[in-house]
Amino acid sequence: xxxxxxxxxxxxxxxxxxxxxxxxxxxxxxxxxxxxxxxxxxxxxxxxxxxxxxxxxxxxxxxxxxxxxxxxxxxxxxxxxxxxxxxxxxxxxxxxxxxxxxxxxxxxxxxxxxxxxxxxxxxxxxxxxxxxxxxxxxxxxxxxxxxxxxxxxxxxxxxxxxxxxxxxxxxxxxxxxxxxxxxxxxxxxxxxxxxxxxxxxxxxxxxxxxxxxxxxxxxxxxxxxxxxxxxxxxxxxxxxxxxxxxxxxxxxxxxxxxxxxxxxxxxxxxxxxxxxxxx
Amino acid sequence: xxxxxxxxxxxxxxxxxxxxxxxxxxxxxxxxxxxxxxxxxxxxxxxxxxxxxxxxxxxxxxxxxxxxxxxxxxxxxxxxxxxxxxxxxxxxxxxxxxxxxxxxxxxxxxxxxxxxxxxxxxxxxxxxxxxxxxxxxxxxxxxxxxxxxxxxxxx
Numbered sequence: 001x002x003x004x005x006x007x008x009x010x011x012x013x014x015x016x017x018x019x020x021x022x023x024x025x026x027x028x029x030x031x032x033x034x035x036x037x038x039x040x041x042x043x044x045x046x047x048x049x050x051x052x053x054x055x056x057x058x059x060x061x062x063x064x065x066x067x068x069x070x071x072x073x074x075x076x077x078x079x080x081x082x083x084x085x086x087x088x089x090x091x092x093x094x095x096x097x098x099x100x101x102x103x104x105x106x107x108x109x110x111x112x113x114x115x116x117x118x119x120x121x122x123x124x125x126x127x128x129x130x131x132x133x134x135x136x137x138x139x140x141x142x143x144x145x146x147x148x149x150x151x152x153x154x155x156x157x158x159x160x161x162x163x164x165x166x167x168x169x170x171x172x173x174x175x176x177x178x179x180x181x182x183x184x185x186x187x188x189x190x191x192x193x194x195x196x197x198x199x200x201x202x203x204x205x206x207x208x209x210x211x212x213x214x215x216x217x218x219x220x221x222x223x224x225x226x227x228x229x230x231x232x233x234x235x236x237x238x239x240x241x242x243x244x245x246x247x248x249x250x251x252x253x254x255x256x257x258x259x260x261x262x263x264x265x266x267x268x269x270x271x272x273x274x275x276x277x278x279x
Numbered sequence: 280x281x282x283x284x285x286x287x288x289x290x291x292x293x294x295x296x297x298x299x300x301x302x303x304x305x306x307x308x309x310x311x312x313x314x315x316x317x318x319x320x321x322x323x324x325x326x327x328x329x330x331x332x333x334x335x336x337x338x339x340x341x342x343x344x345x346x347x348x349x350x351x352x353x354x355x356x357x358x359x360x361x362x363x364x365x366x367x368x369x370x371x372x373x374x375x376x377x378x379x380x381x382x383x384x385x386x387x388x389x390x391x392x393x394x395x396x397x398x399x400x401x402x403x404x405x406x407x408x409x410x411x412x413x414x415x416x417x418x419x420x421x422x423x424x425x426x427x428x429x430x431x432x433x434x
Contacts, residue, residue: 002282003301003347025348032343033324035302045301047348097413099391100325102337103344184412 005047009054009133009162012046016158017135019044024160026069026108029100054107054162057081063168068107068161073098075106084126084169084195091122091177091193097185107161110146113153113216116187116255120147121211122177123164124219125193130154131163138162147216170205173197174279178272179211180264182255188212189255190264192272201231208272210265212255213248220247237273241266286350290315291359299346306330306341309356317357317386321415328414331387332356338394338413357386360393369393372431373424380418388414392428401432 002019006012016022022044025031034040048054054069057078064085066075072092075081081089095101095109095118109119110130123130128143132155141154148154155161169175175195179188191211197204206227210218223243230236250261281300288295288305290313299308306323309315309332321329323342330341333355360367366374369392379385388411395402395410402410407428416424 001301003284003345005348025345028343028345028348029325029340032304032345035345036304036323036342045345047345049348098394098410099328099331099338099340099413100343103339184409 001042002044003047004044005050007050007052009051009160012048012051012160013133013135013158015044015046016160020157022046022158024048024108024111026105026111027071027103028108029096029104030108030112030114048160060165062165064166066106066164066166068111068163069105070107072096072101072104072106072109076101084173084175084197085166087122087126087175087177087193087195088166090175091118091179094118094177094179100185106164110164111153111155111161113147113151115147115150115214115216116212118177118179118188118191118211120217121191121193121209123166124209124217125177125195125207126166126175127169127195127207128167129165130161131165132159133162134159140165143217144219150215152216169195170197172199173205174276176272176276176279178268178275180268187255190250190261190268192265192268193217194269194272194276196273196276198277202229203227203232204229208244208269210244210248210268213250213261213265215249218244218248220244223247232273232277234270237270238266241269244269284347286347288346288349288354289352290354291356297346301345301347303346304342305332305344305346305349305354308346309341315356315358319383319386321383321387326415327384328387328391329384331390331414333390333394336394336397338391357390360389367393368434369396369428369431372434373427376423376427376430378420378423378427380416380420384414384416384418388416388424392424392431395428396432402428404429 004015023042025047054067072095076093129140179191194208196206223240226240245265252258283300319329321327325340325343332341
């Protein structure tokens with residue numbers, strides 16, 4: 001395995017082109033564990049740690065931009081992530097433990113696209129766009145078209161995730177990430193990421209996604225529409241929760257059976273809405 | 280084919296020049312090449328915390344770090360905590376509290392406790408439990424570990 005440490009995105013793209021199975025190394029929290037388990041064996045590994053352009057959080061005209069190499073801890077600590085973008089800050093602080101949050105990055109996590117991880121649902125609820133660079137320039141992909149399946153994304157060989165753009169969202173929007181896990185620091189058994197805004201008593205914006213409930217983050221537009229314009233009464237939330245659960249395709253594993261996860265979805269949705277509206 | 284490269288790592292205040300294969304983790308290099316065997320290999324997946332070390336003052340997993348990617352960082356292992364004559368106060372507190380059973384998880388526990396106390400000198404029991412949620416003790420000797428961290432915070 002050849003290890004390269006480019007200092008610019010262009011150099012990284014050139015390095016990625018040097019072998020068919022070249023991989024990017026971000027924080028290593030997942031990829032090095034996979035190397036240790038001999039699940040991957042790339043000929044070329046492109047370490048991204050020296051590319052300063054991929055790091056940090058900045059304000060943009062429409063919201064917030066997070067560089068792909070920004071760590072979970074840096075996101076959890078950023079008090080500019082308020083309103084709708086608070087869903088990211090909330091998720092970041094609940095990922096694994098301090099030692100992992102210190103090295104793990106948002107770009108690494110979403111490029112890996114493990115549906116049990118916390119970022120896929122969080123950035124889906126936030127309505128993010130993912131910036132992807134290749135030798136022909138950069139393109140921006142809506143999160144709804146980014147996650148294609150279990151460990152599959154819109155990122156093509158030779159491409160690199162460079163940033164995540166989070167829209168500010170409507171006025172009065174609030175965000176929250178509710179994680180249900182067996183023990184502190186575990187992957188979610190199921191999770192709900194939510195962004196909503198109220199106009200008086202009525203909900204005039206809502207977007208949510210469930211994590212660990214299918215091959216990718218689970219977002220059901222009909223479930224959101226069921227709540228839009230309502231006063232978010234218990235029967236509205238229950239109906240929306242059923243619509244969401246009906247589309248779920250969770251795996252059965254050590255964290256819970258498929259059936260159990262499906263049962264959790266409406267309950268967690270209710271809890272998440274209660275938490276976010278009481279903020 | 281595995282490629283090997285020359286690297287310089289700053290470990291416990293000393294620069295060590297090494298020839299390492301690119302695939303090897305810092306944990307492997309610490310234990311096998313430098314014989315710093317205080318850092319333990321548990322799960323090798325970043326879950327158990329036995330391989331915790333300090334990098335630029337933060338506790339991280341040496342099993343999740345490729346040695347080649349650690350150049351230029353300030354690495355401290357359990358061996359680097361004492362000055363050779365006297366134990367670090369966190370090590371001493373673990374001894375005084377009798378927090379050690381089989382001892383396997385202790386280097387990782389002490390490193391994590393050290394990183395916590397450097398940031399938060401007087402943590403609450405809840406904060407200690409949260410920070411050490413990182414580190415698994417298969418003897419399940421957690422109560423005295425928490426006592427030890429409190430003790431270290433007050434000495």
